[in-house]
Amino acid sequence: MSTERVQEKRQLGHRARLALTPAQIRLLDGQAHAARTLWNCLHDWWMMLPRDKRCLAAADAAIRRARKEIDWLGVLPAQAAQAVLKSYFQAWRNCWEHRADAPNFKARLRTVMSVDIPQGRDLNITRVHRRWGMANIPKVGRVRFRWTKNLPVGKHANADDRVTGARLVKDALGWHIAFRVQTLEAEPQPHTGPEVGIDAGVNLPLALSDGNHQDHGRPPRLPDRTADRDKWLNPAEKTRLLGLERRATRRKQHHKRGEKTSRRLQRTYDQIKQLRAKATRRAVDWQHKTTTAIARQYGTVVIEALTITNMVKSARGTIEQPGKNVTQKSGLNRSISQEAWGRTVTMLTYKIARQGGTLHKVPAPGTSQRCSACGCTTPGSREDQATFVCKNPDCGWSGNADHNAARNVLHLYRTGRALVPAAGRAVVRRPRGVKPATAR
Numbered sequence: 001m002s003t004e005r006v007q008e009k010r011q012l013g014h015r016a017r018l019a020l021t022p023a024q025i026r027l028l029d030g031q032a033h034a035a036r037t038l039w040n041c042l043h044d045w046w047m048m049l050p051r052d053k054r055c056l057a058a059a060d061a062a063i064r065r066a067r068k069e070i071d072w073l074g075v076l077p078a079q080a081a082q083a084v085l086k087s088y089f090q091a092w093r094n095c096w097e098h099r100a101d102a103p104n105f106k107a108r109l110r111t112v113m114s115v116d117i118p119q120g121r122d123l124n125i126t127r128v129h130r131r132w133g134m135a136n137i138p139k140v141g142r143v144r145f146r147w148t149k150n151l152p153v154g155k156h157a158n159a160d161d162r163v164t165g166a167r168l169v170k171d172a173l174g175w176h177i178a179f180r181v182q183t184l185e186a187e188p189q190p191h192t193g194p195e196v197g198i199d200a201g202v203n204l205p206l207a208l209s210d211g212n213h214q215d216h217g218r219p220p221r222l223p224d225r226t227a228d229r230d231k232w233l234n235p236a237e238k239t240r241l242l243g244l245e246r247r248a249t250r251r252k253q254h255h256k257r258g259e260k261t262s263r264r265l266q267r268t269y270d271q272i273k274q275l276r277a278k279a280t281r282r283a284v285d286w287q288h289k290t291t292t293a294i295a296r297q298y299g300t301v302v303i304e305a306l307t308i309t310n311m312v313k314s315a316r317g318t319i320e321q322p323g324k325n326v327t328q329k330s331g332l333n334r335s336i337s338q339e340a341w342g343r344t345v346t347m348l349t350y351k352i353a354r355q356g357g358t359l360h361k362v363p364a365p366g367t368s369q370r371c372s373a374c375g376c377t378t379p380g381s382r383e384d385q386a387t388f389v390c391k392n393p394d395c396g397w398s399g400n401a402d403h404n405a406a407r408n409v410l411h412l413y414r415t416g417r418a419l420v421p422a423a424g425r426a427v428v429r430r431p432r433g434v435k436p437a438t439a440r
């Protein structure tokens with residue numbers, strides 16, 4: 001027992017694209033609408049009830065009765081209806097514990113379509129081909145999904161390693177299945193790799209203190225603002241996006257207030273959403289590959305403690321004190337948002353912990369203004385967005401501004417200025433007013 005390493009339970013998610021026939025898509029759409037309507041009915045019923053009568057058992061009984069009496073609610077499998085009830089209660093719990101606002105009605109067009117399959121054994125997953133797997137979806141039948149990762153199914157599954165459930169989610173690119181996977185893994189050996197500081201730059205997406213910059217080869221900011229729509233799209237796709245946006249604007253001019261959105265306008269909106277979803281998927285792919293490489297190579301990773309929402313908000317200013325240069329800054333903000341620093345941090349947190357490394361955060365102020373060679377902060381050292389030239393006559397160091405900041409970040413850690421260690425579980429503390437994933 002002494003030589004054996006400690007085993008740890010891990011919960012992982014894996015998302016795969018579903019290949020559905022038009023009839024299956026209609027069935028799933030119907031289930032998702034029923035799930036959303038069930039939520040709305042539940043909310044309505046809950047708000048009408050006197051406070052002392054509100055309890056889980058009463059809600060459960062009401063749902064059972066409704067499923068019998070309202071026939072269109074019957075398209076939703078019983079387990080999925082129970083999952084709606086569970087997430088509704090979780091939403092209230094999040095509200096009572098001050099993590100989110102009170103749950104509300106779900107609008108038809110603004111809600112992400114999703115159906116839950118809470119039990120893994122209903123799925124009956126098999127691999128049928130190198131690239132395809134099959135799973136059972138209640139009331140839809142057997143469907144194919146892209147097999148891109150080995151799941152613990154069939155003879156590989158046991159009490160410790162198994163698929164515990166799934167959620168079907170629809171985005172602009174169609175229906176996807178997100179598996180909940182539980183595995184038992186040996187706790188990793190401490191990672192003995194080198195230390196590195198990382199700066200989330202504007203010119204370099206991830207600048208590393210050892211000069212091993214992680215670039216995705218996409219232009220950071222384009223001088224032409226119209227072309228700076230989305231760097232993850234290629235020129236032809238960007239032109240198409242611009243054209244679609246113009247078409248949407250034109251059609252919207254003929255759209256009167258309170259009138260139903262025309263099918264043509266809705267179709268244009270869908271096409272815009274598809275292009276945006278494609279860009280997001282490419283960005284996430286790059287982030288996954290990059291963060292995995294970093295977590296494998298380095299034992300200690302140091303990052304800035306940045307709060308993106310504050311940075312993006314601050315440019316806009318308040319009504320009393322409107323921000324200066326809002327247009328220029330919002331261009332910068334778009335670059336920051338597009339790099340999705342928060343998502344990078346989340347990925348780094350769990351990937352580094354899995355490799356046995358540690359992640360540290362240091363306070364951000366001044367890292368981009370200070371010289372990493374002499375430690376002086378001199379005015380005018382940032383010649384432009386990209387270059388840093390130290391104005392200290394004895395030093396005169398010059399280099400990439402993001403690289404300079406990354407070296408400062410590592411220096412702060414080495415001199416013991418790190419904040420609370422961020423390794424291990426990712427603790428997400430949401431500001432008030434942001435709903436958690438379960439309430440959406």
Ligand SMILES: [Zn+2]
Pocket residue numbers: 371372373374375376390391392395396397
């Ligand atoms: Zn200097």
